Amino acid sequence: MTGTPLLALDLFVNGLIIGLFYALMAVGLTMIFGILKIVNFAHGEFYMIGAYTYTLISLGLGVSPWLALPVAAASGALLGWATERWLMRPLYTGYGSWGLMKDEYAVVVTFGLSLLLINLVDKVVGPYPVRGPALSDVTRVALGPFMLSGQKLITAGVAIVLLIGLALFIKRSLWGRQVQAVAQNRLGASIAGIDTARATSIIFMASGVLAALAGALLAPIINPAPDVGIFPAVKSYVIVVIGGMGSIPGSIVAALALGVLESFGAVYLSYDYRDTFGLVLLILVLLFRPQGLFGERAREV
């Protein structure tokens, strides 16, 4: 059980599971980038709100964590909807007339939202971490040669279901196709009669749901605190850039790869610096293939 190949396999599986959570976060971020070409710097706070909603509903009302899960999803959807409605909609209904450029506005306003949510939670709930309830008490499940905790197994399962569900939604449903159309060409889509505002709203809600559920599923491990979202958010920025901004499959692959890289790196390179691997990778990618991220770097004139 302690042989090196088995350890490596164990690290690999654990890395993949972590990668699944990164994917839940990164996919939402990349979808928002795909449709608005902006980065949501409050994405980590969607995750934080999800983790808190799940924990507080479940502990406060004494209901089963399984019932708290959909409530957390709803909180993410609501937050996504509100963000789009009040902060993002001006971006595509004539921001040109303001002094701030689109990118600047998006960075400032989402960063401001992030500050607001962190400090609101800090004030209302308190700065101390809360212990999130587990979905399963089973501490060890044998899955072939691997020993995994029940919580990890369940959450990994839910994450996979969510990602597949999202893929089906985007590919198959009418709304999903409209979203794709808007991401490719907002003007064209609106001429074709698609409600672009609604498509954007759907994306923000979906993104909020995924992030909030990631937070809820991880609540027993991370113990929600107001600033708990910062780190997963930074990870998903890295993933989204490496995976090619706006590409959903790209970010899923990058998320899984980062999870595995960190899992191995923590053992074979350095445990203390495990969180820096992704960041270094990001800077290397930007250094050596900046044009790879933009597709072909055209000088538009």
Place this chain on the structure above:
Amino acid sequence: MTTPRHPNFLASKLAQEMRLALVVLAVLALVPVAVSSPYWLGVLIVSMYFAMLSMGWNLLAGYTGQFSLAPAAFAMLGGYTTALLAWHWKVPLWIGLPMALVVPGLIGLVLGRIVLRLSGPYVALTTLSFAEIVRLVIYNSIDFTRGDQGLNVPALIDSRVGNYYLFVGALTVITVGVFLLLRAPTGRFLLAIRDDEIGAASRGIDVVRAKTVAFFISCAICGIAGGLYGTFAQLVSPELGLIAQTGIVIAMVVIGGMGTLVGPLIGAVLVYVASELLRDAGNVQMIVFALLVIVFARFFREGLWGLARQAIARRRSATRTAASGV
């Protein structure tokens, strides 16, 4: 020929903002005459630390359009430069403090080169990643930096009032320096790059050089601010580089007025002093500021200073109409 004047011409705008900045600095310099409370002097010293960071960040974000999310990280780098030199090698402050200017400046130069070809959100993402790497490395290199315990830094000046004037002096030098830079051709090149990089290159502006200069100066300003803060607090810790600290800087600049010379100055002092007052009123300061950031970004790009400027212009035109008389 006489130079034409209009409040919207850059030269007039800058001169007006510089006059106001000098007034703010003069008021700051006079405060110790009226206020002797070490607590409030301390509050103002920290607010001046933030004013320096805001000035540095605004040079990049407000004037060059490079949305760095690393000002706090550069302050931390500056603080640790001085602290590590003093801690490990007993380097005196008169060498250690200038190094807090040089080392972060050079690191900023390299970072500027990395993000040179990137635009918009990529700059923000890269600098954010850089900020987190630096903080994590300092946090985890316990043998070298003592991790989250932080490092003790020798004091440059012992008295509170002495430190106060040190900060007033440094802030004045930085403000005048940024003013001179903005008044020089380079300042206008930065604005051109902010508005349209391809257009700027097509008019003969050396975009690479101008951006690199902006990164170097901005990061050097943040670095020396961190170095000075270290000698004042006599401690540096990885907390100096938290993203939340960058958030405070952004809040100050957006509230004061982005892309203006005096905005960051007003913003930093007002926000920090107000936050001390609000702390007593139930710790709601950051909530208020975060809301203000969103509201200002949405409705008043030029922040408080922009609002004041509009008011001044309105009153001027009113008096002019009155003077021309019916």
Place this chain on the structure above:
Amino acid sequence: MALLEIRAVAKRFGGLRAVDGVDVDVAEGELLGLIGPNGSGKTTLLNVLSGHMVADAGQVRLDGRSVLGLGPTALTRLGVLRMFQLTRVFNRVSAFDNLIVCGLALGLDQGRAEQRALDLLGELKLTHVMHLDGGQLSGGQKKLLEFGTCFMVPPRIALLDEPFAAVHPTMKETMATFIRRRSADGQTFILVSHDMPVVVELCPRAVCMNAGKVLADGPTQRVLNDAAVIEAYLGEDAQAAEAEHGRA
């Protein structure tokens, strides 16, 4: 020796030969009209000349010196000034400062730059809006302002890409007058335009491009009467008519 020598320049995008072996000489003081149907490669050629694109093959010489591969900044400093089809002004600085920054970039001092800016604003009839930010100007005023920024320091050659498109007739006349006057003073231009009457009126010589190649080069009137040129334009009309028909 020609001021600008373009030799066998080629640029392709994937399978499309946007510019396919173009040879053109532009003499000092010449006002050359560059015409051709949409998609004939005019703007791509200008992009190569102004350093915004790198040609795949060929040679470009300015004053006998090879300039192929230089970037926009370097070419601007050598005196190749470019006006874009999609207007580019600095949106958040005043019209006056828009001009000044372009003068400073080419080495004028502040005083000289202000003087030149005022002269140009007067000549282009923009003095009354000089205090407005670039972004606050009307479309035509933006075009005029961008046009003006090319002349803060007299360029060796000015490349104008559709300067008259969607510009009010009075402003168009202002610009045309400006071009005529400078041309008489020996300023060199390449003027890309779809506006045939203006090209006929301003340009003694024209080059017509089609499908990336030079179709005709010579006195404007003769180029316009060239059978191949008429064919190229008619072809476009015929295609347009067909498309129209298909849609209906």
